[in-house]
Amino acid sequence: MKFDLHTHHFRCGHADGNIRNYVEAGVKAGLEVIGISDHTPYFGDPSDQAFPHIAMAKSEFSAYVEEVLSLKKEYKGVIDVLLGIESDYFPEHVEAYRKMLDAYPFDYVIGSVHSTGGVSIFNKGRWRGLETKEKVAVKTEYYRLISESARTGMFQILGHIDAMKGNYPDFSNIPAPGPVDECLKVIADCGVAIEINTSGKTKLSGGWYPSDDILERALRYGVQVTFGSDAHKPSRVGDEHEAVAARLKEIGFTSWVYYKQKQKIEVPL
Template sequence: MTKFDLHTHHFRCGHADGNIRDYIEAGIAANLQVIGISDHTPYFGSEEEQPFPKIAMAKQELSHYVEEVLKLKTEYEGKIDVLLGIESDFFPEHAEIYRDTLSRYPFDYIIGSVHSTFNNSIFNKTRWNELNEQQHIEHKEEYYRLIRESARSGMFQILGHIDAMKGNYPLFSAIPASEAIDETLQTIASCQVAIEINTSGKTKLSGGWYPSHEILERAHHFGVEVTFGSDAHKPWRVGDELEDVAAKLREIGFEEWVYFKNKQKISVSL
């Protein structure tokens, strides 16, 4: 089985440790054949150079990021396949500037992630405090509506952590919205976008993986393709729980997972 990890960060985003080389070396140590570098995009929805220095890299850093990954891709050729990826926020109102800017670079893949709804971070622990039961449902449905819109945008090969809103609010999973989740998985399948199994839930209050086993079972039912990403913000987490994820996917009934090179899908047997 080709081993890969498509979701890694480094110091440029302002909330991860280590440089790109550290993550590549960690990938080699973890016996990966493929390592994807996928730091957060700059925030293009503002004219400021770096409005959120603890969340995303400065705009001027994007070209340096690409140059460094491409340089290391060449240096490590024959040792490990280094892929140029990026994790892009999805804001419908800013989608075209993201699409236009990212199209200028030779990304192997782009991960599309919804990190905010109603102008509030999905990881904000306090966002739920004043909401009634109906508003809980509305916030969950809006999250999945945005994920559907991101799938239909055509901007992404992979959708990131599709139930990460549970990260700092574990009760999110119990909010009734099964129809919204099924509609979202059907949309993702029809758009032929992959979802990642992201093992970074252990760094949040929810624990576990994104998405849950239950959602992965529904994803299999609807024919959604899957990939793997540790979402490592520290080098030691590269490839974290990859074997466990593969085993669970086989148990559910998946026979393969995918990664992307030059935006072309490569299927790997589980």
Template sequence: MKFDLHTHHFRCGHADDSIEAYIQAGIKAGLGVIGISDHSPYFASVEDQPNPGTAMAKSDFVNYIEEVLKLKAKYEGKIDVLLGVESDYYPEHEQLYKDVYAKYPFDYIIGSVHQTRGVSIFNRKRWKGLSAEVQITEKEHYYALIGQSAKSGMFQVLGHIDAMKGYYPAFSDIPATEAIDTALSIIADSGVAIEINTSGKMKDSGGWYPSNAILERACHYGVQVTFGSDSHVPKRVGDEWELVAKRLKEIGFKQWVYFKQKQPVVVKL
């Protein structure tokens, strides 16, 4: 059973094409399950859409959900369309986001840390001039937030847990093994899955999120894994699914999961 839980579309402002185009691409790629998971609005903002090129408007959120549910019914029997969303994780707004999501029948929610200390994790300039000690502190802070997101109970999946390396490959070499291990232990205890996200290959770091080294440690801690292409164009749906499955088996994983009605569905590797 092939599945892909991480796809975007035009509403977020930085992806191409319609939700239906991604569903059709999933069918073409041989998927049995496709999750639609566009970027959530900034619910804590007073503006309807403070960053049009980053996330959808608050006023469009219900339209997004209704469209996914209609397409789920339309494609029943051809592919299982799941209602998801990729949510930013802001500890200070945790209850607000929980209250919003509780109104809708999500199959799963991906929790992603996209900012730390108010700065994008993809901003390569954030590392300029930092001492080795401060770099370690920043990496530890990032993984502390990831661990906190797992404990929040908001999410079924955690998105791209080493994406901070995307435009700063040296991030992977910053020594913070204890912080990573602590986060992985928390994730394992929470029952949340981490995704193997194949979009990292298009960034400066190359490769997938997370690295093989982190996946090996995740296997040691008993962390559940899932798959997400993080596709922003339909042609990337299911991208490198077979290669990921092969690598996971080599590492020692026996299964991976997707989520339906917030319950894990086990798929043997």
């Protein structure tokens, strides 16, 4: 079975195409399941659209849900369209996000840490001038936040769990195996899946998130995995699905999962 749970569209302000474009791309790519998972609005900010080029406006949220649900009905029997969302994780705004996410019938929610210390994880300037000890502290905090997000019970999937390497490839070499392993143990204990996200190829790091090293350790701790292209243009829907499946089998995984009505569905590789 071929599925892709991580796709975006124009409402977030940094993706091309409308939702129908992504559904049609999924059909063309031979997917049986496509999840639409655009960025949540910034629910912790009083304005309608705090960051127009990063996330959708609050006033667009219900229209987003309605459009996905309408396409789900329209494409029934052709491709299974799932209502997903990618939510930021901000510890100080957890309850505001929980309240909004619980108000809609999401099939799954992807939880992603996109910033630490108030700075984007993709900001390569954040590393400038830091000593190894300081880099370890940043990496440790990143994985502490991911662990914390898993414990909230808000998310079925955790997004791109080493995306800090995206614009700073040396992130993978920062010596902090303890925090990474502790994070993977928490994820396993919480029964949350991690995604293999192929959008890393669009960043300086290349390849996908997470690294093979993390996937090998994830398998050891019993973490389950899913697939998401993180497509920001329709042509990337399902990108490298077969290559990811092959690599997972080489590592030792025998299955991966997707979610429908927040119920985990296991699919043999």
